[in-house]
Amino acid sequence: MFNFLFLLVIVFFIIVYYFVLPAKIGQKRKEISNNSFPKEWVLFLTENVYLYKKLPSQLKKQLHSYIQIFLAEKEFIGKDGIKITEEMKLIVASQACLLLIENNPNPVEPKRSNYFPYLKYIYIYPDRIAHKNKPYQEEYNILLGQSSVGYKSGKDGSILFSWADVLREANNPQYGDNVVLHEFTHQLDQEFGNATGTPRLSNLEKTLVWQKIFRTEYDNLCDAVSKGKETIIDSYGTQNPIEFFAVATEAFFLKSRLLAVYHPLLYEQLSQYYHLDPVIW
Ligand SMILES: [Zn+2]
Known part of the structure; x- marks a missing residue:
């Protein structure tokens, strides 16, 4: 009897984890993506994000849905006195989600990423970040950004960004660098284990x-x-x-x-x- 009950509980949790929760998340995402994308966001992105401006219109439409879901699911945290604004979130989200959109969505191919599932927090620092990878390390690394996934401790992975660099690169393609694309590529690489x-x-x-x-x-x-x-x-x-x-x-x-x-x-x-x-x- 005890074994049967135990089995029942296990089956219940499997059903909730693999079927009920994903269905609920899918439903919520569908609702969010049906919201209209604010015109002022389109204007802001057109003026401030080079890759958004040059994106073909059918892909922009797809990107808008991704941005809205990304903004609903990820948490932005300002560090060292920086205050998070809607514009900051849009600049990060619009470029991160470029890695998720696709020309011809193909149901046969697996999705590259389910909205960066192991990423929860995006920390924004005013400028470059002095960081020690290991507590006993003597010298600091100076970072533009850093990515880590949280699959070992729940869905609480994080990315750190230097805002000065994110802002400079968003609308200056001539530098050829983009720390947002860079760190989110690491997220894709880390999604199924170590990069x-x-x-x-x-x-x-x-x-x-x-x-x-x-x-x-x-x-x-x-x-x-x-x-x-x-x-x-x-x-x-x-x-x-x-x-x-x-x-x-x-x-x-x-x-x-x-x-x-x-x-x-x-x-x-x-x-x-x-x-x-x-x-x-
Ligand atoms: Zn890197």
Whole structure:
């Protein structure tokens, strides 16, 4: 009898966790995405976020839904005296959600991310962040941003941002850097375990092709940087394959044409992964 009751309780929790909760979340998201996107938000984003401005209109419509859900689910926290504003949230959310939208939503392919499920908090600092990775570390690292996922301790992962850098990069594509795209790429990479530079793809063949192309491109970048050559992809990508994936994503969105011409295989991989073709935007 006791065993039967115990089994019943387990089955109940499985049903709630895997069916009832996702259905409720899905319903809530549907309601939120049906809300109209405020006109003043469109105006603000058009004036302040370069990638939003150049996005084709059918993708903008999709992005609006993602932004609204993102804003409803993520919590922004100001650090070192900074006060969080709606504009700050919009600048972060609009660029983060670029990684989620897609040209032709394809139900056969798994979604890349379910709204960054292990991310809860976004901490905004006024400027660059002095941070120790380990408490016993003597020197501070100076960061523009940092991403961590919270799957070990609940859905409480976080991203830190230097607001000065987020703001400067949002509307100045000529720098070729974008810390928002960078840190959210790490979120995608971290979603199914430790980041490796290879996100979860739909089958082994695709994973092996990705790894081969990314490895070659990573080695080529390391070689070019060691010889002091100019590169399209940020030299920070030589740190390791994880950083390479993040800076390659920045180049994919910000230097699309150059990447497509000089790194066609890498562009194709990223285009397949993001289901986007920014070279034609
Ligand atoms: Zn990074």
